[in-house]
Each structure stands twice: as C-alpha cells, then as structure tokens.
Amino acid sequence: MSKFTNATITKEANIYYDGSVTSRSVELEDGSQISLGVMLPGEYTFNTNKAEIMEILSGNLEVKLPDEEWKTLSTPESFNVAANSSFDVRVKTVTDYCCRYID
Amino acid sequence: MSKFTNATITKEANIYYDGSVTSRSVELEDGSQISLGVMLPGEYTFNTNKAEIMEILSGNLEVKLPDEEWKTLSTPESFNVAANSSFDVRVKTVTDYCCRYID
Incomplete structure (x- = not known):
C-alpha cells in the first residue's frame, strides 16, 4: 500500500x-491534483479538461483513446x-485507479 | 465541499x-483514522473493531444497530x-459516508 502524505x-x-x-479529489503536497477512484464493470466515456495520466492500480479493463483501437490494459x-x-473504457472487473491532472 | 488538510x-x-x-483510508493531521466511502444500493453488514462514528454525507438508507430496530436516516x-x-444497512440510493474510528 502506498500513501500520499500532507495531502x-x-x-x-x-x-x-x-x-x-x-x-475522491485530492490535492498533493506539491499542489498537483489527483483523483482516486473506483470503476465497477461497465462501459464509460470520460471527457478531459486538463491532460491526465490514468494509473490503473488493479482491475481488468480495455481502453480506447482518440484515434486508436481498443486495447486491453495489463494492470x-x-x-x-x-x-x-475523451477516452472510453470497458471495465471487466472492479478497477481501482489514480488519475493525475497535468497542468 | 469540506476538506481535510495535512492528511x-x-x-x-x-x-x-x-x-x-x-x-479510502485516511489518517488525519491529529493522527485519527477515517475512511471515506461510497455504498451502492444493497444490504450490507459491517463488523467493527474500534468504535465508529458513521457520518452519512448523502444518500438514503436504513440502519439497524445491535439490539435496535431498523431506522431510516435523514441525511x-x-x-x-x-x-x-456490527451493524446492518439497507442502502436505497448511492450513499457517501465518512467513518471515524474512535480509539
């Protein structure tokens, strides 16, 4: 288990x-923003404002990024x-993620 | 929206x-422990180790505490x-909660 301190x-x-x-929305010590989330099985589309780094912590899913094919992630x-x-996901099993927003 | 700082x-x-x-498990600045969680509609039983204060932030549910009748919470x-x-819950709508663990 990893932890974010002074958040x-x-x-x-x-x-x-x-x-x-x-x-849950979290502001880290350095002022950067993340969200720690869970996705249940299903298909979802997410729009982005800022650029994002989506870190999949656990779970099985496929993702489709703009102008790309669907790809299975190996968590x-x-x-x-x-x-x-925006991006699309097909979540196969409960998925735990950390999304970092890039200014 | 309220926030926990230095967590x-x-x-x-x-x-x-x-x-x-x-x-998500959070340790607050004063060293106390909380968990910020979401319950989807359904019936659940939770066991406690430490005493807990369950703060329901949003959502409709009923709760049954030991030796008590079911009661509807007004969030x-x-x-x-x-x-x-332990305690039982019947969650009617998506419920957001903050659980404080009491030493």
Whole structure:
C-alpha cells in the first residue's frame, strides 16, 4: 500500500454513472491534483479538461483513446490522455485507479 | 465541499461486496483514522473493531444497530457503533459516508 502524505482531500465523493464510478479529489503536497477512484464493470466515456495520466492500480479493463483501437490494459499500467479530449473504457472487473491532472 | 488538510491517504481503495462498497483510508493531521466511502444500493453488514462514528454525507438508507430496530436516516446524519460489534444497512440510493474510528 502506498500513501500520499500532507495531502488535502475533499470529504464528499465525486459520483458518476449512478455510483458505478466514484472518486475522491485530492490535492498533493506539491499542489498537483489527483483523483482516486473506483470503476465497477461497465462501459464509460470520460471527457478531459486538463491532460491526465490514468494509473490503473488493479482491475481488468480495455481502453480506447482518440484515434486508436481498443486495447486491453495489463494492470498495473498507466495511460495518458490529452487535454480537452475523451477516452472510453470497458471495465471487466472492479478497477481501482489514480488519475493525475497535468497542468 | 469540506476538506481535510495535512492528511495521509492510502492510494489503494478498500473494496467490499464486489465493489458495491468501496472506501479510502485516511489518517488525519491529529493522527485519527477515517475512511471515506461510497455504498451502492444493497444490504450490507459491517463488523467493527474500534468504535465508529458513521457520518452519512448523502444518500438514503436504513440502519439497524445491535439490539435496535431498523431506522431510516435523514441525511446528513451520523450514528455511533460500539467497538467489536456490527451493524446492518439497507442502502436505497448511492450513499457517501465518512467513518471515524474512535480509539
């Protein structure tokens, strides 16, 4: 188990897709923003404002990035998403993730 | 939205009931422990080691504490659970909670 110290965490959850995707917003010591979340099995599309690094901690899923084919991730694995774009996921098993927002 | 500052958060999620209940473990600045979690609709039983204060941030549910009848909570509302006991919940809508562990 790894930990983030000296972090600021928002108490209330972010709830998407009727609870199938939920996360907590965290500001790290260096001021960068992350969200720690869980996705239940299902298909989801996420839009990005800032660029993101999606770090998959556990779980089986496929991801489709813009202009790319679907690919199966071998967890733990990360993928990058450009700002102002979107990505699709097909979540096969409960997936734990850490999303880093890149300024 | 309220925030916990100078906190230590464990990166990996706690996952229960096949993902229907998930949480993140947080140590607060004063050394006390909490978990910030989400429960999807369903019926769950939780065992306690330490005494707990369960603060329901949002969502509709009923709770049954030991030797008590089922009662509907009017969120936001908190309830206390003794150490080394358990409680049952019937979650009606996605429920966001903060569980404080009492030494």
